[in-house]
Amino acid sequence: MLDIEQILDLESYPLNDLKSDAGKALVERCRADVEATGLFNLDGLVRLDALERCVTEVKAALDREAYTHQQWHNIYFKTKIDGLEDDHPALKQALTSNRKVCADQVPDSILMQIYEWPPLADFLAAVMAKPQLHTMDDHLASVNVMQYGDGEALNWHFDRSEFTTTLLLQAPEKGGEFEYRLGLRTDDDPNYDGIAKFLSGEDGAFERVALSPGTLNVFKGTNTAHRVSPVVGNRERIIAVLCYYENPGVRFSDEDRIRFYGRAA
Ligand SMILES: [Fe+2]
Numbered sequence: 001m002l003d004i005e006q007i008l009d010l011e012s013y014p015l016n017d018l019k020s021d022a023g024k025a026l027v028e029r030c031r032a033d034v035e036a037t038g039l040f041n042l043d044g045l046v047r048l049d050a051l052e053r054c055v056t057e058v059k060a061a062l063d064r065e066a067y068t069h070q071q072w073h074n075i076y077f078k079t080k081i082d083g084l085e086d087d088h089p090a091l092k093q094a095l096t097s098n099r100k101v102c103a104d105q106v107p108d109s110i111l112m113q114i115y116e117w118p119p120l121a122d123f124l125a126a127v128m129a130k131p132q133l134h135t136m137d138d139h140l141a142s143v144n145v146m147q148y149g150d151g152e153a154l155n156w157h158f159d160r161s162e163f164t165t166t167l168l169l170q171a172p173e174k175g176g177e178f179e180y181r182l183g184l185r186t187d188d189d190p191n192y193d194g195i196a197k198f199l200s201g202e203d204g205a206f207e208r209v210a211l212s213p214g215t216l217n218v219f220k221g222t223n224t225a226h227r228v229s230p231v232v233g234n235r236e237r238i239i240a241v242l243c244y245y246e247n248p249g250v251r252f253s254d255e256d257r258i259r260f261y262g263r264a265a
Contacts, residue, residue, distance in 0.1 A: 001108075001113075002050060002110065002113075004016075004113065004114075004117050006047065006050060007046060007047060007050040007054075007110055007113065007114060008046060008047065008050075008114065009044060009045055009046075009047055012044070012045075013026060013042050014026065015119045015120060015122075015123040018119075018122065018123060018126055026123075027123070027126045027127055030042075030127040030218075031127055031129075034127065034128075034218070037182075037207075038180070038219065038220045038224050039180075039209070039217060039218060039219040039220065040127065040217075040218055041209070041211065041215050041216065041217050041218075042215060042216040043212060043214075043215045044212065044214045044215060045167075045214060045215060045216045046114070046213075046214035046216075047214070048214065050110055051169065051213060051214045053110055054109065054110040054111055054169060055169050055170050055238065057106060057109040057110060057111065058101065058106055058109065058111060058145045058238060058240070059238070061101045061105045061106050061145070062099060062101055062145065062147050062238070065101065065105055066099035066100060066101055066147065067099065067100050067101070067102075067261055067262045067263075068097075068098075068099050069096070069097065069098055069099065069100055069260075070095065070096070070097045071095070071096050071097075072093045072094070072095050073093065073094065073096060073155065073157065074090075074091045074092060074093055074094075075090065075091075075092075075156050075158060075195060075199065075225060076091075076158060077157055077158075077160075084192055088196065089199065089200060090192040090193070090195040090196040090199065092199045092200075094155035094156060095153075095155065096153065096154050096155045096157075097148075097152045097153070098146045098147060098148050098152055098154065099146070099147045099149075100144050100145060100146045100147070100261070101144070101145050102139065102140040102141070102142075102143070102144055102145075102261055103138075103139050103140065103141075103143040103144075104139040104140060106143070106145065111143060111145070111167070111169075111240055112143060114167070114242075115135060115142065115143050115242050120242075121133040121134065121135065121244050124165060124218065124244055125244075127218070128162075128218075130246055131246070132246065133244040133246060134244060134245055134246070134247065134248040134249075134250070135243075135244060136243050136244075136245060136250050136251065137248070137249045137250060137251050138250065138251040138252055140252065140257050140260075140261050140263075140265075141243060141251070141252045141256075141257070141260070141261075142242075142243055143240060143241070143242055143243070144241045144243075145169070145238065145239070145240045145241075146238070146239050146240075146241070147236045147237070147238050148172070148176060148228065148231045148236060148237040148238075148239075149231060149236050150231055150232065150233060150234065151230055151231065151232075152230065152231055153176075153227065153228055153229060153230040153231070154227055154228040155227050156199065156225050156226070156227045157221075157225070157226065157227065158185075158221060158222055158223065158224070158225060158226075159219075159221035159222050159226075160222070161221075161222070162220065163218055163219060163220045163221070164218070164219050164241060165216065165217070165218050165241070165242045165243070165244065166216070166217045166218075166219070166239050166240065166241050166242070167214075167215070167216050167217075167239070167240045167242065168211045168212070168213050168214070168215050168217070168237075168238075168239050169213060169238040169239060169240055170213055170235065170236060170237065170238040171211065171212065171213050171235075171237060172231040172232065172233055172235050172236060172237045173232065173233030173234070173235050174231075174232035174233050175229050175230050175231045175232035175233075176228055176229060176230070176231040177208050177209065177210055177211075177228070177229045178208070178210075178211060178217070178226065178227075178228055179206050179207065179208045179209075179226065179227050179228070180206060180207050180209075180219070180221075180224050180226035180227075181205070181206040181224065181225045181226070182207065182224055183224075184198060184223070184224070185223050187223065195225070206225075
């Protein structure tokens with residue numbers, strides 16, 4: 001087993017020393033980035049040799065027992081929106097397709113070691129101005145690894161959770177880029193017509209971030225539409241989603257587990 005110092009570049013990112021000047025500066029920089037763009041990145045947080053081992057571990061699980069997820073959905077991931085006709089163009093459907101494995105399929109892995117390392121949750125809490133963040137008490141939902149092959153994408157959507165933490169493990173040859181559109185809606189203004197225009201391409205402007213493997217990305221996606229563009233080429237995009245909550249002991253219901261992972265336990 002590797003030490004966390006062998007896995008994460010803690011010289012560049014002193015996540016375990018937030019009281020130091022460098023630690024404070026890092027938190028400040030990330031907060032400013034979130035304020036300006038709704039996201040921050042720690043480029044190359046995972047060291048390359050550890051990342052290689054990490055990819056080998058998750059690929060073995062993906063090859064062995066991935067759950068194939070294919071879903072037509074709208075930007076809301078909901079079948080019905082109050083106050084909106086079923087055929088409103090803001091409800092345009094798109095296909096999301098990937099394969100995924102859960103935390104319990106990569107036990108004792110480098111990925112789980114990163115997820116469960118307490119200073120990472122403490123650092124995220126500091127940046128997101130939360131008193132504390134906790135890992136989930138759910139061996140399916142806590143950590144998910146998604147693999148997107150040639151032509152596959154995660155289509156435009158808003159997130160349910162206030163922020164999403166991801167770790168890019170493998171980048172594709174082309175495509176598979178993270179794209180987002182700021183200011184499409186707010187808590188007070190659903191802007192259905194603006195969303196319809198955006199989805200039709202009539203007002204298709206968006207931002208794009210090309211993430212490098214080993215980068216931690218935190219993104220506030222409840223009101224910012226975002227997607228992963230279709231992957232091009234033979235090398236898959238492999239990304240891990242790490243879930244932290246303000247309350248300890250959070251678990252999905254059996255119903256949600258079956259919906260997202262095809263199994264309850
Ligand atoms: Fe999302």
